[in-house]
Amino acid sequence: MEDHAEWSRPSPGRSGLRADIGLALVLAIASVTTALLYQRTGMYPGAAEPWVWAVGLGLTTLPLALRRLYPVPVAIVVSIGFFVCGQFGVPEVLIINIALFCALYTVGAWERRRALALWARLGIGVIMIVWLLITLMIASSSSEVFEGISRSGIFSAYATYAVLQIITNLLYFGGAYFFGERSWRAARTQALLEAQGRELELERQTSAEQAVALDRLSIARELHDVVAHHVSVMGIQAAAARRSIERDPARAVAALGVVEESAGTAVDELRRLVGTLRDPSTESSAPTTIGVAHLSALVNEAQSSGTPTTLIVAGEPRPIPMLVDVALYRVVQEALTNVRKHAGRGATAEVRLRFGAAAVEVEVTDDGVRQELSQQSRGSGLGLQGMRERIGAVGGTVHTGRRERGGFIVRACVPHTPSSSSPVAGSPAD
Structure with missing residues (x-):
């Protein structure tokens, strides 16, 4: 059994709960309707009392309203209702089989504790099969059940009927287990894919933010190197020109020339930097001056x-x-x-x-x-x-x-x- 402890299926939410309540009510109404129809056919002589109907059909269908919130308890209650209907003569077989299948499927699809989900379905399935075998054994010795069907020999008609019942029930419980597990695994895979998608999106955003930060850092370094260098030259030469403009005009003029040259160089480098930022493809083709x-x-x-x-x-x-x-x-x-x-x-x-x-x-x-x-x-x-x-x-x-x-x-x-x-x-x- 694969370990799923690292992931838990989220709760169904209000919409899911409303859907389950609707399903339970529909099945309850349908079970009463089909039970009346079955009784009308006369196939179930000596049907149970109405209160037995209410208990059996109610336990089989109504708990499904909480099937995704409490999968295992609901499956146990539905199984008890199924047993009441079958054991005490409630004339209904269609809806109660659907309800039990739905309950067992839900255990596989929604129970977070996977070991409990496995043992709950296995236990319910084994008990139901044992109940079936006991019922078939009792019926095999009663001439009132399936009157006229041959019971002599290992390949008798009744033996064939019993084998068909066992195979049908095995397929029934096996199908509930298979589809429940498949739903759980599909939901888990989808959740993992969504989580990976969110992680990839977060990584993409982080990478984009880091790229912007690196670009800003690079721009800041370039601006600092260009501006600080030339401005410091201009500041020193401007101060020298101010101090010598009266006693040595020629030296002041030379200093101002350096200021002018530094200002022009700074402007050229800033233009180059701005041009590179506007069109990065020009960076490699631009003449290298540094x-x-x-x-x-x-x-x-x-x-x-x-x-x-x-x-x-x-x-x-x-x-x-x-x-x-x-x-x-x-x-x-x-x-x-x-x-x-x-x-x-x-x-x-x-x-x-x-x-x-x-x-x-x-x-x-x-x-x-x-x-x-x-x-x-x-x-x-x-x-x-x-x-x-x-x-x-x-x-x-x-x-x-x-x-x-x-x-x-x-x-x-x-x-x-x-x-x-x-x-x-x-x-x-x-």
Whole structure:
């Protein structure tokens, strides 16, 4: 017997209860009608008293109103009513057989305790078969029952009749068991399919929400990298222009030129980002302006903004995947932005790009003063968090912290993978 303990069929509800009450009333009325008709035929001489009719037919039909709420008790009561009708001469055989079949079917289809459902049907079936056998044995020795039918010999007419009765009852109880089990299994399968459908729908919604969240995170990182970098350059150069506009107009004009250039670059990158968001198919065809091959442009920009910066490339340059290329570029961009914002005046920076046998690494260091580094550590942290998310997404790690000799260090390392076959355009340019 298969274990169904993990699933329970839900209650029939009000509509199901109303349907069962209607079925019980229809069968009760039909049983009285057919009993009167059977009595009219004269096939049942010496019929039972009316109160026996009421008890037998009532017990057989009316409890079916609660058949799906209490399957086993209802089946037992209906069986008792069936026995009363058959044993005490109530002239009805059609409706009571239908009612008993319906009760046994309901046990198989609706009883949540499957072991109880099995033993209840088996017990009722065995008792009914034993009752039938006893009745046939008693009738075989009475000449008043089936008068004129031969009873001599193993293949007599009465023996044939008895065999037909046994086969009919076995098919009757077997059919009630089969269709009840089939209904239970079908309902269970449907419930499991519906549950799986709900789980799939929930997973689809969750996946969609996660995709939106990842898109929002990616957009936030891009906007932070683009805006923070260029705005910090513009802020520093605008301050320099304000301080030198009276005593050194030429220097102020140069600083304002850097502001103008940074503003134009920021607008171009924002347009590129917006264009990619509107039409993702253009992302792969758009010219690549970021990557480790363009670190020299970041270094030059840092130098023009007043932060002496050098670029050192170590190892043999090699193609790296596009996502790794962009992630490393963004790390350097954010690190140089932080140098300009937090390292203080007079600080210098150094950018190292290392191509190793097992990994590619970028490192940005500065020699900013110690007290100003503490301001960096108290910042919003979005830039450092964005670095870790970007590098983590391509399988790398990021280390940030104070240097023993003073200043701050940002190091990002991404291991090489056998599947790294997406090259970038060119090698780092000095």
